[in-house]
Amino acid sequence: MLSRPELRGTRGAVAATHWLAAAAGMDMLSQGGNAFDAAVAAAFVTQVVEPHLNGPAGDVPILAYDARTARVDVICGQGPMPRAATVDAFRDRGLDAIPGSGLLAACVPGAFGAWMRLLRDHGRMTPAQVLAPAIGYAEKGYPVLPKAAEMIDVLAPLFREEWTESGRAYLRGGRAPAAGTRLDNPDLARTFRLLVEESEAAGGDRERRIDAAVTAFHEGFVAEAIDKFATGTPMLDATGQHNAGLLTGEDMASWRATVERPVVGEYRGHTVHKCGPWSQGPVFLQQLALLEGFELSGMRPGGADHLHTVVECAKLAFADREAWYGDPDHTDVPLEALLGAEYADGRRALVGERAAMELRPGSPHGRVPVMPPVSEPAGAEGPEWMRQLGDGIPAIVRLTQAKGDTCCVSATDSEGNMVVATPSGGWLKSSPVVPGLGFPLGTRGQMANLVPDHPNAVAPGKRPRTTLSPTLVLRDGEPYMAFGTPGGDQQDQWTLNFFLRHVDFRAGAQEAVEAPAFHTDAVPSSFTPHVATPGSVVVEKGCPDEVVEELRRRGHVVRIAPAHSLGKVCATGHTGDGLVFGAASPRGEQAYAVAR
Template sequence: MLSRPELKGARGAVAATHWLAAAAGMDMLSQGGNAFDAAVAAAFVTQVVEPHLNGPAGDVPILAYDARTARVDVICGQGPMPRAATIEAFRDQGLAAIPGSGLLAACVPGAFGAWMRLLRDHGRLTPAQVLAPAIGYAEKGFPILPKAAQMIDVLAPLFREEWTESGRTYLRGGKPPAAGARTTNPELARTFRLLAEESQAAGGGRERQIEAAETAFYEGFVAEAIDKFVTGTPMLDATGQRHAGLLTGDDMASWRATVEAPLVGEYRGHTVHKSGPWSQGPVFLQQLALLEGFDLSRTEPGSADHLHTVVECAKLAFADREAWYGDPDHTDVPVDILLSAEYAAARRALVEERASLELRPGSPGGRIPVMPPVSGPAVADGPEWLRQLGDGIPAIVQLTQAKGDTCCVSATDSEGNMVVATPSGGWLKSSPVVPGLGFPLGTRGQMANLVPGHPNAVAPGKRPRTTLSPTLVLRDGEPYMAFGTPGGDQQDQWTLNFFLQHVDFGSGVQEAVEAPAFHTDAVPSSFTPHVATPGSVVVEHGCPERVVEELRWRGHVVRIAPARSLGKVCATGRAADGLVFGAASPRGEQAYAVAR
């Protein structure tokens, strides 16, 4: 029995990981905007109401299908590492890895530029219009989510003693907010308002206003504040020491969001679009290529056969991610081979009845894989907040097995426009709030490594390989569905489960969103401390005991997560009759879809 209906409408649908964001997106459609305007407004609202999961200095990949061109574009909002970011620069500070918190892991903030690029190329509204809902919530208040309040509570000593600007932003009278308490962020409201005013002062049409907003962010008052703070103010980070950062205003001024063609795969009559190997997007396509050789529809949904097959294919695809993915502008990623039917067939032969406990990357074109080091569990001495900083995921470590990060926004309108994005980074646990701006920097640099010659080794101007990975699907050549989820490394497992549930098992979209979820942690985490759990399968409470026992008999190390805790899939799309639809996961009790 579904906990929520699958929503349908004639005008448009918006799904997001926060109900206020979904409502803001729908408001843009009411003002004459399209799906792209809706997504931009919703995204800016998530930066206010989900500060523990993303912010203006974060990152985002965006997939956009524009009905005017009948083309899918990828807008890359993953900013590169600073020009001063070399392996030697980190090694010289005695570091074996890039810290997951503090200033050293900051990349050029990519999210703002990517949203402005989407607005310019595909939207109809102005920066002031799409920023208005976010300004309103930052000024007038919003109910703080329980996990955000919990995180602020744990980090409160750090905010009082070290990251004092974060204390000014998130604490009231030195105390953390209670879950659900009305919360404001006046400095962030001021930043957004100044960006809107700068755009309006430029006069002219929409494009000129958007360019002015970008200039204010990347070359104006935002860049100036970031440059002064990062390079001149050493701050405590996960190492337990104070470090200044490497990011400068010049790094920001020389960057703008780019547009590229997506990677594409076919699966049972569906054309699946993903971002390139600077993300983990290809891993979704690699899993589909492997699964093409199995007939999942002949297995029972949720059975041991189903879970075993999917998990073993995931291990192979993610092992290739570890060995081969990186910024294709800086390294030769053999993506054509990795996505080929021949390569998939050879890899598929490795799937056996018993679970593999090894990390087995392939050798595309005869190349020898280079693997980054795998860490054990992080053990830090000192106060609890310092231990928390040692884990780069924006979750309170050990309070839940379902670590979460990231947000999701998806929108579809009656014209056939469709967009999905998974904004993330710049969360309140990542880095100190920049004085005068109301938001912290991101720490996506932690996903690069210090292994010379590895495709994902850190280098000046190079994008770290991110986990962010939305999905856009066409069916019979027409836009069909756009979806994503929070979840770091698990994103392309939880969304794959959703997609397979819909395509192979025939579930409706909302039914597929609510289906029991599972994943493996057998591949090293992209976040510090890069821990792996060989053979692991994580299932939600309620998975039948017979399934758990059979998985264990096959050699899997099964862990039970709380019921309905894995993922928050959000999806919108357009049916063959022209009606739009929206679905959002009940997990976490915050994601919502709206249709009109």
């Protein structure tokens, strides 16, 4: 039995990882906006109400289907590393990896510019309109999520003693806010208001006002504040030392969000669009290419054969991610070969009856794969907040809690437009708040490595290969479904599970969202300290005992996660009969869909 209905409507649908964001998106549709306006407004609300998971200085990949052009575009909001970011710049500091907290891992902020690019190219509203809900919540307050309250509480000593601007923004009387209580962010509200003022002062048409807001962010008062703070204020980070950052105002001024063509794959009559190999997106397509050769529909949904097959294919695809993915503007990624049918046929033959315990990247075109180093789990020394800084994932990392990061926004309207994005970065846990702005910088640079000949090695102006990975699907050439989830490395496993449940096992969207989730941690985490658990399978509590035992018999190292803890898939789309639909996971009790 479903815990929530699959919502349907005639005007539009919005699904997001926070109910206030979904409501803000629907408000834009009610005011005459389209799906793109709705997504932008929803996204800015998440920056206020989910500050532990994303912010204006974070990152976002966006997939947009515009009915006017019948084309899918990728808007890349993954900013590059600063010009001063070289392997030697980190090695000379005695580092063998880029720390996951502090200022050294900061990339050029990409989120604000990417959302403005979406608004400019596809929306019909102004910055003042789409920012109004976010400004309202930042000024008047919003209810603090339990996970955010827990994070602020654990980090309160750090905020009081070291990251004092974070303390000023998120502590009250030196203490963390209680879950559910009202919290405001006057500095963030002021930042958004100033951006709107700069936009309106520019006058002219809508596009001119949007461009003025972007200029104010990347070349004006926001860039000036970031430059002064990042390069001139050494801050405590995961190294245990105080380090200034590498990001400058010049880095910000020289970057703008770009529009790219998506990477495309076919699966059982569906055309699946993903971002390029600067994201982990193609790994979704590699998994589908492998699974095309198995009759999943003949397996028991959630049974041992189903889980074993999907997990073993995931290990192969993610091993290729580790060896071959990187910014294609800076490295030669053999993507065509990796997604080719002949390559998939050869790799599929590696799927056996037993669980593979080692990483097995392929050799497209006979090239020799290069694997980045794998770390050992860190020791539990020092205060709790210091241990948390050592783990780059923006969650309070405890054994009883599933890890996760990121937000998701999906929107569809009756005009045929469809958009999905997974905004992330700029997490409270990972970097101190910039004085006067009300938000921290991102730490996505931690996902690059210091292996000079690796495709994902750090380099000036190069994008680190991110985990962020939305998905947009056409069926019979028509817009069908747009979905994503928080979850770091697991995003393209949890959304794959959703997609397979829908396509191979004929589940409705809400039923597929709520289906029991699973994943493998066999591939090294993209977050510091880049640990892996060979042979692992993580299933939610409630997975049948006989399935768990059979997986263990096949050699899998099975861990039971808390019930309903893996992922928060959000999806919207078209039913094919003139209606739109929305679905959102009940996991975490905060993601909601709205349809009208």
